[in-house]
Amino acid sequence: MSETAQPDRRRWIxxxxxSVAVALIIVDSTIVNVAIPSIVDELGITSTQVQWVQESYTLVFASLLLVFGTLADRFGRRRVLLIGVVVFALASILAALSSSGDLLIASRLVQGVGGAMILPSSLSIINSTFRGKERAIAFAVWGSTIGGMAAVGPLLGGWLTTYFSWRWAFGINVPLGVIIVIGVLVFALESREPGAPGRVDIVGAALSVVLFASLVFGLIEGRTFGWFFSDTPPSFWSFEVSPIPFVFALTLVSLVAFIAWGLRRERAGQSTMLAFGLLRISSFRNGNIAAMIVSLGEFGIILSLPLWLQNVLGYDALQTGLVILALAIGSFVASGFAGAFGNRIAPVLIVQVGIVAEIVGVVMVALSISPEAQWWQIVPGLFVYGFGVGSATAQLTGVVLMDVPVEQSGQGSGTQSTARQVGSALGIAILGTILFASLGAGLTARLDDRPEIPQAVRTQIVDAVVDSAGTAIPGLDAQSPDAAADARAAFSDSTRYAALAAAGFLALGFLATLRLGGAPSAQREQREQREKQQQG
Incomplete structure (x- = not known):
């Protein structure tokens, strides 16, 4: 029995x-969304770089979750979490001091390393520290923190960006990191699994990095380099065929190699990056599929809405944060709902109710989007969406890990976190591509109906609006009010399309949850009996 199984009030503190450590990495992601327009203005980054400011972080994050989940089990969960917080805080300093888009993206890469240490180790600590009903409460607190902080981030980011600088959106992580390190050292207990094998699957780790990196790169750069043929190939490419099909081929080869290598090691009794054995547990397997799809859909609003509010409606960063605060309020209401009914209603049912609320909320927001929209038309949908995020996130983690043996909690939580982050990465890439591709096509079609604007000028306007992620729209008013109106309408349409696509993915996630639930598995019954014996 690990020392964290001993009764100790400190574990609740x-x-x-x-949870604040988890909030640190979640808030940072959402803060950046609100700060993006200011970053674009100051550093002059393109729309592709806008996606990479997010994706560089998410890409590394998803690629390393399995590695650090395993290391946390072997070398100490609290230790890995603390190292992650320190790495994240130091990378935040570099991000705050960045003088170019490339340096900012590089800083985000390092932040991803820190975040990949924090998330699975936090889950593993909870899974090994709390028992029975206490575990459900702990997961509800952890999950509600993700939902709530994902919404509070834009408000904090808006305030910092409006009254100070976007650089403080990263700088705020430093004092928060110091507080977290002190609190975790004083109140969180260390735990590890001494019997776990000491060698890490280096080949599996490398294959997973190549797999996720190539997949996300292809999704983001496809619209820039071309999906099949390329008019604007990268500097390192000299063929007419786009490099993107070859990138996706690399993804497929890496996936096959990763699975084959992992199964071979598992048959030999060696450690693996992905818990292939755990995938035989239906709740774990189906829960991860649902978590990945839901996470993909949940980025339909977080990515595009701040850009639309600021560049089309003319809100500043703080006003944008205040609008999105409705999402936070919905998430906090959901945490109260989960706390009150979490032990009376099946967790799977709460997850399903949450996903339905997310779908309804996203559709409400999508139907409210127009160049003339008012904030009060957006807020109700955001509240409903936030309630869904808080409900689904709080309970889905517990559902996924309910049958996972404690000794494999780090690997199980790493797998679960990876599923979420892969979904998030795919969501940013796919929905970002829908947003900017439909923006370019829609604006081109609208400007083609204005023959008084020369063709060359039309092309320049479209390129400027798309490449700047919409920040060029306000500047068009003085040059061509008609073109500015067309740009606002096209950006509204593309934001709506991205939201509706997100609703579609959330619907698929809901269908995936229909395979969850049912009678307790043999693994769960054995685990509960073992925990009762330990407590007795």
Missing amino acids: GLIFI
């Missing part, structure tokens, strides 16, 4: 600081 420690849970608070662990």
Whole structure:
């Protein structure tokens, strides 16, 4: 029995600081969304770089979750979490001091390393520290923190960006990191699994990095380099065929190699990056599929809405944060709902209710989007969406891990976190591509109906609006009010399309949850009996 299984009030206080550590990486992601227009203005980054400011972080994050989940089990969960917080805080300093888009993206890469240490180790600590009903409460606190902080981030980011600088959107992580390190050292107990094998699957780790990196790169750069043929190939490419099909081929080869290598190691009794054995547990397998699809859909609003509010409606960063605060309020209401009914209603049912609320909320927001929209038309949908995020996120983690043996909690939580982050990465890439591709096509079609604007000028306008992620729209008013109106209408349409696509993915996620639930598995019954014996 690990020392964290011993009754200790400190573990509940420690849970608070662990949740704040998770909030640190979640808030940072959402803060950046609100700060993006200011970053574009100051650093002059393109729309592709806008996606990479997010994706560089998410890409590394998803690629390393399995590695650090395994390392946390072997070398100490609290230790890995603390190292992650320190790495994240130091990378935040570099991000705050960045003088170019490339340096900012590089800083985000390092932040991804820190974040990949924090998330699975926090889950593993909770899974090994709390038992029975207490575990459900702990997961509800952890999950509600993700939902709530994902919405509070834009408000904090808006305030910092409006009254100080976008650089403080990263700088705020430093004092928060210091508080987290002190709190975790004082209140969180260390735990590890001494019997776990010491060698890490280096080949599996490398294959997973190549797999996720090539997949996300292809999805993001496809619209820039061309999906099949290329008019604007990268400097390192000299063929008419786009490099993107070859990138996706690399993804497929890496996936096959990763699975074959992992199964071979598993048959030999060696450690693996992905818990292939755990995938035989239906709740774990189906829960991860649902988590990935839901995470993909949940980025339909977070990515595009701040850009639309600021560049089309003319809100500043703080006003944007205040609008999105409705999402946070919905998430906090959901945490109260989960706390009140979490032990009376099946967790799977709460997850399903949450996903339905997300779908309804996203559709409400999509139907409200127009160049003349008012904030009060957007807020109700955001509230409903936030309620869904808080409900689904709080319970889905517990559902995924309910049958996972404690000794494999780090690997199980790493797998679960990877499923979420892969979904998030795909969501940013796919929905970002829908947003900017439909923006370019829609604006081109609208400007083609204005023959008084020369063709060359039309092309320049479209390129400027798309490449700037919409920040060039306000500047068009003085040059061509008609073109500015067309740009606002096209950006509204593309934002609506991205939201509706997100609703579609969320619907698929809901269908995936229909395979969850049912009678307790043999693994769960054995685990519960073992925990009762330990407590007795």
